[in-house]
Amino acid sequence: MQICSVSVEGFRCLASITDVPVLPQTVLTGQNEGGKSALLDALNFLLHGTALSERDLTYVGDGIVQEPASDGDTVAPHARVPQTAVTGEFILSTDEQQHFALPERVQIRRRFRPEAGTFLEIRRRVCQNPELRDLESVKLPGLKELAATHGVEPVGQANARNSWEQPLRELAQQMDKVDAWVAADSEIAAAMPSMVYFKGDSVQAPEAVVQSLLNSRLREYTRADEVVKRVADLEDYLADSLTPDIDSIRGHIAQRCALPSVELDPQVQVRPALVGVELNIVDSQGRRFPLSSAGTGRSRRISLALWESSNDLGQHDATQGPDADVVFVYDEPDTHLDYSHQRRIMTLIQLQSSRPNARVIVATHSLNLIDGVDISSVVHLRTHEGQVRAEVLSEDSADVDVRRHLSTIATTLGFRNSVLLHERFFVAVEGVSETSAFPIMFRKHAGFPIQSAGICLWAGGSNEGALRFAKFLKEHGRDVAFVVDKDSRTNQKRAFRDDKLKEHGFDLTKECLYLGSPNELEDLFTNDDWAETANALWKPNAERGAWQPGEIEELRAGKFSSQLLDMFKTGSAEGPQNKEDLMVGIAAHLAKDRIPAALSAIFDSLVNRAQNAGPHLW
Known part of the structure; x- marks a missing residue:
């Protein structure tokens, strides 16, 4: 089960x-006091x-x-x-x-x-x-x-x-x-999965980890037919042993209350349980001492080894048949662990969750653990108007195919799980030129990184999935905007053209910002900006002189960015190899006062919108 x-x-x-999914691998995230540990304790109450x-x-x-x-x-x-x-x-x-x-x-x-x-x-x-x-x-x-x-x-x-x-x-x-x-x-109760519960504070108390592991195994052993019969016989024996005491009580009640007869049927229940564990260490000289005196460093290493040993116990469970289903629960396992040990926890989680008879639930604040799993496996608990809500990246949490599809798009677009959960404002641009150059110029303009403003910048390119994903984000409470080259508005090869944006429900006047003078991002920079940058970064070949603003002006009659790249690429041994190199070069070289006014205005608009954005519930 x-x-x-x-x-x-x-x-x-x-x-x-309601309906918090328990997947083969589930990661619970959320703020402090947000209900993660409470949910795990509630699950423990249900199962045990x-x-x-x-x-x-x-x-x-x-x-x-x-x-x-x-x-x-x-x-x-x-x-x-x-x-x-x-x-x-x-x-x-x-x-x-x-x-x-x-x-x-x-x-x-x-x-x-x-x-x-x-x-x-x-x-x-x-x-x-x-x-x-x-x-x-x-x-x-x-x-x-x-x-x-x-x-x-x-x-x-x-x-x-x-x-x-x-x-x-x-x-x-x-x-x-x-x-x-x-x-x-009792048969239904016995068929429910067992739960092995590892709490973060157990890093300081490995005895608690051992007790949890062995109690889980003890419950499995008590399900065997032979053990069930022995326990039932013991319960019957104990119930029979109470017969003289029952007769005395019945007679006393009947006499004192003037009743003709009193029935008293005791229900005796025996449930084996491990009530404690003593863990001692023997050093190289044969001296024996309790683990509590061995130091926290050794306790941490032993606890992690015990967590890893739970997988071996679970593998043994798997040989016992369908009744051996188990839920491994980790409450903030990264507490007091450095990155290398967190990696070991991640490996353990992956191994345990790959088994068909196991579920693994991890409550954590660690971005390493959150980003180390598929986004469809993350359940985010958020407090909203005094109530805890569960957020799952899915249009229908019961639809595994939809959840997997959205997860694939998120991965393709380069989203980290922690970004999807916590960022307030998602800004889509057309390609890597913008995602590479914008953060450089934004920091010069604003004085702080673009991420600090709560802005998640991502390149949609010609990916149709980017539009679908942007629509999903908007429908589930995330604020989304597009920064688009003006010549993309009617270009049938571009995914972020006006008709496609409208088709997916975006407001062109409120959610779209347009770049270009007249057509694209590269147009915004003056001839002097380009000439100065090229002479500093991409030295012209010996047979020609320095780059001149006049020759750059001549390129504006055609597809400016393509001709500009071709000129610098062929005219310099150190020239840019693609449009990303081109834009990163000028973004890094120009001073703050040379950033185009139109681009500065867009940055200011994005900052203002980010301040008024989310985070919202999915």
Whole structure:
């Protein structure tokens, strides 16, 4: 059973967050106190039933959450109670579908209410009548009462449980069915994936890492048929051992309360758990001492080695069959680790997530880890108007093909994941000439780097995907603008021409800035600018004299940039080899006061728009 998404309601800062994808490799990002650790703890509660308290509840407004009515579809307005609910969507294997009589995808949730405790429930097709849903948990007298209510006769001995339960089950099968939340039995609980939880502060406490690893293995061992039988026998033995005490209590109640009879049926449950681990170090001289006295440096190295060893344990899990699904969770694993050790963590994550029975979730602030995975694997948690929201790079987070396509475009355009998540303003230009020269001239003009203004500059070129991606960014709350050569507006070979921009929903008057005097970026620089730059950077060949403004003026009658490049390239052994070299040369050589006024005006406009831009929710 593999988990593919999780929803959380009423847990700490997560008042309500839905359908957070759990992929083979998932990276959680977001601000401090933004819900990353809370989401991981909620997942731990769902999969392992970790103990909660009233302090874990979310209190928003009146601090109460409506409880679904018994049919699972309507809401009972009078039943309003504070609670935590964590719901997962799971994919079942073929064998699990047959064994549990369930579809391929099911929802399982765990709820907590302070006055009532914890409940594990599954949403499934059940009898419309709630009284006939959970017959196996009803005592024999209760079965007899249900049979009398529904006019059902026993099919065997009147004192045999099955004589009453069987006809009631047959009656339930004949009634209408509804989708509703019902109690999940122990087999469902045992089939849920185990979770190995590595917290960042465990770098200082490797014992906690060992305990998490071994507890995961212990849970796997307790699923074996032989162990299940032994545990059941032990539970029966312990329950029988309580018989004299039960008889004494029953007799005392009956006597004191004048009751004819009192039934008392104890439910004994044995769940093996590793309650602690002692980790000691033996040095080269055979001296034994606790790890806590070995120093933080050694503790960090040991913790990282333990995380890596978890992969070997998981590989062993994979040989045990479909029940060995596991979720590896890392909460800020980069804490206290240098870059080389972060690279080891990245390698470990890649290795673990490649296994078919594993999921890996990493909560981190590290740009190295964020940028080291596919953007479609990143889930960004952002606080908006007091509520935590999950952002995923996808037009439909359930559509894997769309998500993969958008990821491919982002990679093609050279976007880093951290840029897509955090930049406020995306400015598309036509090619590498602009992306290379603009940052140089912008810094001279503004006095600070273009990235510091929150501007992400990217080259779209003739890539049709660039327009689609720009449209996607705009539709999902990102501010986008285009800086386009004037001669591109009607050029059918250019992707950023007017008709294509309009087709993709862009406003030419507000979202497009045009360069050229009259046609393109190179036109903006004077003849003197070009001549001075060429004489300084691209010395003319010996047979000709210095570059003159007059000969540059003659080139403006045709395709200026192409003719300019050809003249400098052929007329100098050191000449530029392409338009990028041409523009970088003049951008680097000219002083601030020589930057064309039209280009300075565009830079000022971009800065102003960036200050008023996002970041927005996807």
